[in-house]
Amino acid sequence: MNMQFNVDIHKILRSDGREFTLHARFASASQRVVVFGPSGAGKSQMMKAMAGLMTPDSGRIELAGRCLLDSAAGINLPAQQRKVAYLFQDYALFPHLNVRQNIGFGLQRGWRNPLTRVEGEAIRYWMEAFELDHVADQFPHQLSGGQRQRVALARALAPQPQALLLDEPFAALDPGLRERMRAELGALQRRLEIPMLMITHDPEDVRAFGDHVLRMENGSIVRVEENAA
Amino acid sequence: MEQFFAEPAWVALRLSLKVAVWATLIDLVLGVGLGYLLARKRFPGRELLDAVLTLPMVMPPTVLGYYMLVIIGRNGVVGEWLQRHFGINLIFTWQAAVIAAAVVAFPLVLKGARAAFESIDTQYEQAARVLGVSSFGVFLRVTLPLAWRGVLGGTLLAFARSMGEFGATLMVAGSIPGKTQTLSIAVYEAVQAGQDDHANLLVIITSVVCVTVLVAANKLTPNRNPLA
Numbered sequence: 001m002n003m004q005f006n007v008d009i010h011k012i013l014r015s016d017g018r019e020f021t022l023h024a025r026f027a028s029a030s031q032r033v034v035v036f037g038p039s040g041a042g043k044s045q046m047m048k049a050m051a052g053l054m055t056p057d058s059g060r061i062e063l064a065g066r067c068l069l070d071s072a073a074g075i076n077l078p079a080q081q082r083k084v085a086y087l088f089q090d091y092a093l094f095p096h097l098n099v100r101q102n103i104g105f106g107l108q109r110g111w112r113n114p115l116t117r118v119e120g121e122a123i124r125y126w127m128e129a130f131e132l133d134h135v136a137d138q139f140p141h142q143l144s145g146g147q148r149q150r151v152a153l154a155r156a157l158a159p160q161p162q163a164l165l166l167d168e169p170f171a172a173l174d175p176g177l178r179e180r181m182r183a184e185l186g187a188l189q190r191r192l193e194i195p196m197l198m199i200t201h202d203p204e205d206v207r208a209f210g211d212h213v214l215r216m217e218n219g220s221i222v223r224v225e226e227n228a229a
Numbered sequence: 230m231e232q233f234f235a236e237p238a239w240v241a242l243r244l245s246l247k248v249a250v251w252a253t254l255i256d257l258v259l260g261v262g263l264g265y266l267l268a269r270k271r272f273p274g275r276e277l278l279d280a281v282l283t284l285p286m287v288m289p290p291t292v293l294g295y296y297m298l299v300i301i302g303r304n305g306v307v308g309e310w311l312q313r314h315f316g317i318n319l320i321f322t323w324q325a326a327v328i329a330a331a332v333v334a335f336p337l338v339l340k341g342a343r344a345a346f347e348s349i350d351t352q353y354e355q356a357a358r359v360l361g362v363s364s365f366g367v368f369l370r371v372t373l374p375l376a377w378r379g380v381l382g383g384t385l386l387a388f389a390r391s392m393g394e395f396g397a398t399l400m401v402a403g404s405i406p407g408k409t410q411t412l413s414i415a416v417y418e419a420v421q422a423g424q425d426d427h428a429n430l431l432v433i434i435t436s437v438v439c440v441t442v443l444v445a446a447n448k449l450t451p452n453r454n455p456l457a
Contacts, residue, residue: 053355079358086359092352096374105370106360113370159361 002065003027004195009049009059009069022046022056022219030212030226031195034205037216043199044089046216047165050197051086052079063163064195085156089168091148093140099151100136103127106159126154146177153185157192164189164196170205182208238430240407241415242438248323248398248411249391252330256338256387261380264342265372279343286336293332294400301328301401319401323409326402330394334387341383345376378449385446389439 005028013020024046026033035043048054050061052068055076061069063084068077093102097113104114104123116137127133130150135143143151149169156164169185170178186208189196198209206213215223267279285293301308301319311317319325349372357367373380395413402409404418412435419428 048355051355051359053359079355080361080363082359083361084359086356088352088356090352092350092356094353094356094371105357106362109361109363109366111366111369113374155360 003029003062004031004064005033005197006060006062007046007050009046009056009061011045011049011054011056011059013045020219022049024049024216024219024221026214026221026224028212031193032189032209032211033195033197033214034210034212035197035199035214035216035221036201036206036210039201041216042219043216044167045219047086047167047197047199050082051084051165052077052082053086066162083159083162085153085159085161085164087149087152087156087164087166087169090172091140091152093148093151093155095140098137098139099132099143100127102140102151103132103154103158105155122158126158130154145173146181149173149181153188157188162194164192164194166196166198168199168201170200170202178204185209237406237415238427238434241410241412241431242434244323244326244407244410245392245412245438248326248330248394249388251327252334252391252394253338253384253388255327255331256335256391257380257384260335260338260342260383260387261373264339264380265346265368267339268343268346279339282339283336285333290329290333290394290396290398291400294329294397297325297329297332297397297401301325321401321403321405321409323402326394326398326409326411329397329401330391333394333397334390337387337390338380338383341386342376342380345379345383346372348379349375382446382449385442385449389442389446392435392438392442 005026007027008025009022011022013022020042022042022045024042035046037043045054049056050063050068056069056071058071059069060067060071063082066083067075068082069075094105097105098116100118100123101114101116103126104118104120107120107122108114108118127136130153132147132150132154135147140148140151149172166185170181173181182205196209198205200206210225213225214221215225263282267275298320299305301311303309303312303318303320308319311319319328353371353375354367357371358364362370393413394411395417398409398411399414404410404414406415410418412431416428416431416435419425419431
């Protein structure tokens, strides 16, 4: 069976004299994996390691058939080359750029930001898909919670990533909107057919996305549940 | 009109502006670089480096002037080397005034830049990296635009401080009219010589320039609107 995720990482984190051992190990053939567990369990750290924002002391990370990290073989792709979409808990939209510039950010390499009137097929496509046309020229602080999340998703998906990493994607939304965005994200993932890993502590997310549920506690994955999708 | 601007007061103003602009540009480049280093990199001696770079803010300008003479003077470590290899002598030139002003005003840029960089949530930079933008691209496209208000505020203060620099400048650049006699030094000379009218004019010019710069700096003070 083709593995979508294959992660085995080890890292000792130190802060303020305390030590925390992250030892995350799991493999999954499912395209929808949910990591469930209390805060402080190391879920975000594991996801940061997958995105290349944190380097484990040792280990291996394979995502959608690509090896991103293999400390034994000396492989460690920088975040820029990992081709993953990362959705931050509070979205981390660039506050100095408008909606179209945010969406176009990853499409333009080099040292300059997209212009305020930036155009492009991918930008147009994602603005249409997420119904963002009418806010194209607005800045993140002018948007509603749902719009912010859509912009963050559009920004993450525009450069055509090969995997989707979501850190508590619905935590910042109110309950009614949460339900709708869950449905939207579920449909989107099925359409794109890319592996998706979601961190959450909300049982509703587990119900909606948990083809494969990992429970994380104290830096380790302690239980795995596979549900027939 | 031409005659009017040949007046010693305007000559001194032009020189002061030239010195302050150069000193501020040097401080801006070094202050942004070192401010970023101090804000974002962990290395041994980081706080010691910050303290050393902040010293010019608390030390008497005459002490700084003395240090500079020891370093770039004719027999100074760097001064002698410059003289021997390039035939350059910095002492009593307007370039020496630039160095003096840059050293004295540097902490203002550094403090502003460091605070501005430290106030930026690193998530923005992380998001930019995951989107495929190189480290230097992230710095130019995310870090600097989010920090520019703090950087610019400190830079304007440094400009005002450079305009007013006196002690260290006098020691390393002297007081040569039309060459190294800046506004603040010209005021001192005018008062010493009993030319009260001339001193009045110089003082008014200096005050107007400094107030203008400070008003601009206040307008750019960060946190008034953290998102703009």
